Amino acid sequence: MAELLLELFSEEIPARMQARAREDLVRLLGDKLRDAGLEPKSIKTFATPRRLTAVVEGLPARSLNVREERKGPRVDAPEPAIQGFLKSAGLKSVSQAEKREDKKGDFYVAIIEKKGRPTSEVIAKAVPEIVRGFPWPKSMRWGSGKLRWVRPLHSILCLLDGKVVPFEIDGIKSGKETRGHRFLAPASLKVKNFKDYAQKLRKSFVILDGEERASRILKDARALAAKHKLTLVEDEALLAENAGLTEWPIVLIGSFDEDFLGVPPEVLTTSMKAHQKCFSLRRKDGKLANRFVVVANLKARDGGKAIAAGNERVIRARLADAKFFFDQDRKVPLEQLVPKLKDIIFHEKLGSQYDRVQRIWKLARELAPLVKADPDLAERAAILAKADLVSGMVGEFPELQGVMGRYYALEQNETPSVANAIAQHYKPLGPSDDVPREKVAIAVALADKLDTLTGFWAINEKPTGSKDPYALRRAALGIIRIVLENGVRLPLRRFANQDLIAFFADRLKVHLRDQGARHDLVDAVFALGGDDLLMIVRRVEALGKFLDTEDGEHLLTGTKRAINILRIEEKKDGRSYDQAPDPNLLQRPEEKALAKAVDEVEKAAASAVAKEDFAGAMSAMAKLRAPVDDFFDHVTVNADDPRLRENRLRLLNRIRGTTLTVADFSKIEG
Amino acid sequence: MSLTKTLPMAAPRKNKSTKPKGTKTLSFQDLILRLERFWADRGCVILQPYDIEMGAATFHPATALRALGLKPWRAAYVQPSRRPKDGRYGENPNRLQHYYQFQVILKPSPPDIQELYLESLYAIGIDPKNHDIRFVEDDWESPTLGAWGLGWEVWCDGMEVSQFTYFQQVGGFDCDPVAGELTYGLERLAMYVQGVDNVFDLDFNGAPGKDKVTYGDVFLQGEQEYSRYNFEAADTDKLLTHFRDAEDECKALLAKGENGDRHLMVLPAYDQAIKASHIFNLLDARGVISVTERQAYILRVRDLAKACCAAWLKTEAGGNAHG
Numbered sequence: 005m006a007e008l009l010l011e012l013f014s015e016e017i018p019a020r021m022q023a024r025a026r027e028d029l030v031r032l033l034g035d036k037l038r039d040a041g042l043e044p045k046s047i048k049t050f051a052t053p054r055r056l057t058a059v060v061e062g063l064p065a066r067s068l069n070v071r072e073e074r075k076g077p078r079v080d081a082p083e084p085a086i087q088g089f090l091k092s093a094g095l096k097s098v099s100q101a102e103k104r105e106d107k108k109g110d111f112y113v114a115i116i117e118k119k120g121r122p123t124s125e126v127i128a129k130a131v132p133e134i135v136r137g138f139p140w141p142k143s144m145r146w147g148s149g150k151l152r153w154v155r156p157l158h159s160i161l162c163l164l165d166g167k168v169v170p171f172e173i174d175g176i177k178s179g180k181e182t183r184g185h186r187f188l189a190p191a192s193l194k195v196k197n198f199k200d201y202a203q204k205l206r207k208s209f210v211i212l213d214g215e216e217r218a219s220r221i222l223k224d225a226r227a228l229a230a231k232h233k234l235t236l237v238e239d240e241a242l243l244a245e246n247a248g249l250t251e252w253p254i255v256l257i258g259s260f261d262e263d264f265l266g267v268p269p270e271v272l273t274t275s276m277k278a279h280q281k282c283f284s285l286r287r288k289d290g291k292l293a294n295r296f297v298v299v300a301n302l303k304a305r306d307g308g309k310a311i312a313a314g315n316e317r318v319i320r321a322r323l324a325d326a327k328f329f330f331d332q333d334r335k336v337p338l339e340q341l342v343p344k345l346k347d348i349i350f351h352e353k354l355g356s357q358y359d360r361v362q363r364i365w366k367l368a369r370e371l372a373p374l375v376k377a378d379p380d381l382a383e384r385a386a387i388l389a390k391a392d393l394v395s396g397m398v399g400e401f402p403e404l405q406g407v408m409g410r411y412y413a414l415e416q417n418e419t420p421s422v423a424n425a426i427a428q429h430y431k432p433l434g435p436s437d438d439v440p441r442e443k444v445a446i447a448v449a450l451a452d453k454l455d456t457l458t459g460f461w462a463i464n465e466k467p468t469g470s471k472d473p474y475a476l477r478r479a480a481l482g483i484i485r486i487v488l489e490n491g492v493r494l495p496l497r498r499f500a501n502q503d504l505i506a507f508f509a510d511r512l513k514v515h516l517r518d519q520g521a522r523h524d525l526v527d528a529v530f531a532l533g534g535d536d537l538l539m540i541v542r543r544v545e546a547l548g549k550f551l552d553t554e555d556g557e558h559l560l561t562g563t564k565r566a567i568n569i570l571r572i573e574e575k576k577d578g579r580s581y582d583q584a585p586d587p588n589l590l591q592r593p594e595e596k597a598l599a600k601a602v603d604e605v606e607k608a609a610a611s612a613v614a615k616e617d618f619a620g621a622m623s624a625m626a627k628l629r630a631p632v633d634d635f636f637d638h639v640t641v642n643a644d645d646p647r648l649r650e651n652r653l654r655l656l657n658r659i660r661g662t663t664l665t666v667a668d669f670s671k672i673e674g
Numbered sequence: 675m676s677l678t679k680t681l682p683m684a685a686p687r688k689n690k691s692t693k694p695k696g697t698k699t700l701s702f703q704d705l706i707l708r709l710e711r712f713w714a715d716r717g718c719v720i721l722q723p724y725d726i727e728m729g730a731a732t733f734h735p736a737t738a739l740r741a742l743g744l745k746p747w748r749a750a751y752v753q754p755s756r757r758p759k760d761g762r763y764g765e766n767p768n769r770l771q772h773y774y775q776f777q778v779i780l781k782p783s784p785p786d787i788q789e790l791y792l793e794s795l796y797a798i799g800i801d802p803k804n805h806d807i808r809f810v811e812d813d814w815e816s817p818t819l820g821a822w823g824l825g826w827e828v829w830c831d832g833m834e835v836s837q838f839t840y841f842q843q844v845g846g847f848d849c850d851p852v853a854g855e856l857t858y859g860l861e862r863l864a865m866y867v868q869g870v871d872n873v874f875d876l877d878f879n880g881a882p883g884k885d886k887v888t889y890g891d892v893f894l895q896g897e898q899e900y901s902r903y904n905f906e907a908a909d910t911d912k913l914l915t916h917f918r919d920a921e922d923e924c925k926a927l928l929a930k931g932e933n934g935d936r937h938l939m940v941l942p943a944y945d946q947a948i949k950a951s952h953i954f955n956l957l958d959a960r961g962v963i964s965v966t967e968r969q970a971y972i973l974r975v976r977d978l979a980k981a982c983c984a985a986w987l988k989t990e991a992g993g994n995a996h997g
Contacts, residue, residue: 015788147784302803306804310805310831314832
């Protein structure tokens with residue numbers, strides 16, 4: 005069993021592209037090898053700023069012979085069809101095809117035999133194809149060449165069991181050499197196999213495995229922080245980025261002037277992270293320290309003094325900029341910024357952010373009573389909610405939108421609930437983000453998202469397939485989560501048209517499915533035409549529990565049977581049977597019992613539903629199980645007497661009608 | 675609005691020098707001379723700055739136009755760059771509305787271009803074993819030139835000291851062969867090498883004692899005056915007229931220069947495109963261009979740049995041999 009080692013050595017690969025590139029390389033190599041009949045035991049990939057590496061283990065020395073039969077046209081098929089078949093199967097004439105016979109007559113079969121090939125041959129063909137077609141999010145040409153890669157590709161190391169697999173891509177010949185760290189060990193290294201490769205790289209100041217680099221950074225940064233009696237503000241994305249920017253990560257600590265601590269901590273952390281890729285540190289009391297951790301790519305001769313000092317200087321300038329924005333912004337009341345929102349186009353057909361704010365505050369007022377918020381505060385918060393978009397700080401750091409508005413509002417003595425609403429109205433930002441919890445914030449958050457959705461619906465810009473440029477799915481999911489997690493009763497129909505409500509139904513299904521609920525139950529409840537997400541979910545929960553009981557299971561079977569019979573008979577007769585059954589035509593005791601039961605159950609279930617007691621409605625429904633079972637066991641629906649038949653169909657219709665009090669059982673699977 | 679702003683910039687500053695150890699401090703002008711010598715020794719044509727205001731060295735015809743076409747080209751030059759909006763009345767230690775870029779353009783980009791660039795840093799005294807030099811993703815795009823490329827910002831101890839770009843398109847045309855562009859921010863680099871925190875404190879001439887001239891001695895007054903001009907005094911009606919004039923003249927020259935499959939007046943036409951671009955930047959700083967208009971202006975400049983690039987490809991230097 006052979007080992008394949010492949011390294012694509014290039015100029016610096018953007019950190020954010022490395023993880024995807026590793027996945028793509030696994031997939032592409034795997035596909036190519038398997039297509040050639042080579043099944044590897046494992047494929048592992050690695051990425052550093054300068055290399056993308058794969059090691060494939062357990063490769064056979066050559067691929068197996070493959071015999072494939074391809075069925076062709078009938079022997080009397082038109083000539084072009086036969087010629088096309090021969091061409092596609094690689095045959096010169098019909099004499100090379102076999103004739104076979106089936107019920108319809110004779111037809112041609114091509115026998116395609118693929119001889120096994122040496123694995124190195126397969127690889128020599130596969131790797132250039134992979135390199136030429138590699139799905140980088142952005143790729144480029146360089147020099148006078150035609151090849152595209154993420155950045156100029158310099159060399160390719162390709163060894164199968166220690167031997168170079170020879171090929172050439174746009175003038176780059178495969179070989180057995182690589183290089184170490186750009187500055188610490190730039191000389192060329194000859195490599196024998198993967199183990200030798202990883203070891204030699206480590207000696208040359210390159211840690212091949214990005215996860216190892218990340219864990220080393222984390223461990224060292226924690227220790228360095230602890231040494232200074234501080235704790236590291238951990239940030240997974242920042243950690244991964246630093247691991248993607250270094251081959252030999254060394255953490256260093258630096259400091260900045262304490263005066264900057266008067267700037268909100270979010271600003272300091274964002275500035276250090278966004279511009280300098282540095283970590284923040286916290287003191288024992290939880291407050292931000294005037295220190296930072298920077299990850300360098302080498303162990304410097306002077307122990308990192310110059311590097312730390314250089315970073316300190318840049319951070320000082322950055323924080324001075326941030327402090328300048330903060331001080332400038334605070335000189336202008338948020339309210340005075342609102343008219344400037346006219347300059348920010350939200351969407352050409354939906355007007356400016358100012359236009360949005362005018363719509364949002366009205367909506368927020370209307371929503372306020374539904375969430376028990378003070379309408380005046382909701383209006384105030386909505387008016388100020390977007391003002392920080394034209395502040396200097398948010399211009400510099402868009403990710404601080406809302407956060408800055410809150411600080412500025414507090415400074416200007418706005419009510420705390422108004423200030424908090426400014427910060428929270430964008431929430432939840434994703435499935436793992438919290439929803440707003442304060443009433444005013446809930447009103448504004450709902451208004452913001454509803455305005456977005458109704459606006460884009462009005463101009464017919466809905467998400468399609470994977471395309472959702474305005475994040476409308478996220479907005480709808482946000483509303484769903486805010487409503488459910490805060491127990492808000494939101495009559496959607498007051499704010500949304502039927503199509504948009506259907507979109508909510510879809511998103512709700514996805515949301516509930518993610519939480520393990522059955523999507524068909526959502527359909528069954530939505531079919532009743534409700535528009536109150538909270539009640540719909542409560543119904544779905546109660547329905548789910550009921551269907552898990554024996555009564556529920558039986559009633560579902562019985563009801564579906566009733567619905568099926570009705571559908572068939574109604575279609576046959578071209579009429580419906582929605583009149584009440586005639587009590588005088590009820591003959592058998594099971595019929596009489598059922599007629600009585602549907603009336604009682606319907607009344608009980610309806611009254612429970614009116615009280616929003618869905619569990620109660622389901623218990624009432626359970627009482628229908630026995631009469632329905634008995635009815636089907638003992639009564640023939642399609643009686644010879646047409647009057648009896650009609651009456652029994654009417655009775656079936658009553659079962660359908662009664663169950664509709666809680667859900668449309670026809671939409672439930674099973 | 676008042677014409678005098680006297681708000682002092684209160685950036686906290688430590689006086690401790692953090693200049694790289696073991697290097698003799700280079701003056702601002704020596705830094706430029708070293709870079710020129712370095713690139714001259716590597717076969718570059720050393721040009722002088724272009725004599726029209728522009729926002730970046732890329733606009734220089736030695737880059738924007740020469741990046742197109744088959745002919746090899748290697749050049750290096752200093753270019754004053756004007757960004758009217760970045761004026762801070764001389765009060766910000768890092769922002770200037772007029773600053774210098776050192777530009778290197780190598781077509782086709784040589785395989786060792788990264789090494790060459792790093793050697794140029796060594797040549798100005800940056801020791802790669804004591805400093806953290808990093809290539810951090812930064813894709814470059816110039817909407818007004820219709821140009822884009824991939825590359826990096828080059829960081830030295832966290833400070834962005836250069837832009838490094840492989841041109842893929844200019845004026846909407848593919849660059850084939852590809853030119854590599856290196857743009858050094860000279861003030862930043864000098865601040866780094868000299869270990870100063872305020873650009874106006876840079877040692878300009880390296881002379882001792884009272885003969886020493888600082889960057890502030892040379893440029894502070896200009897920053898103050900041009901900030902007033904850019905933000906307060908420039909006559910916007912005249913600027914709007916100038917913009918239209920430059921646009922019209924550019925189109926007229928492009929039309930007059932047409933001569934079958936050749937073009938005979940690209941460079942004068944392109945000058946007008948550069949002018950239009952700078953006037954647009956001035957109008958932008960004056961705050962008279964709304965967000966929606968902004969895009970329209972950018973597209974108007976881009977149309978000029980594209981037409982010039984198309985014409986360039988019909989010239990000798992653009993690679994169109996006679997015949």
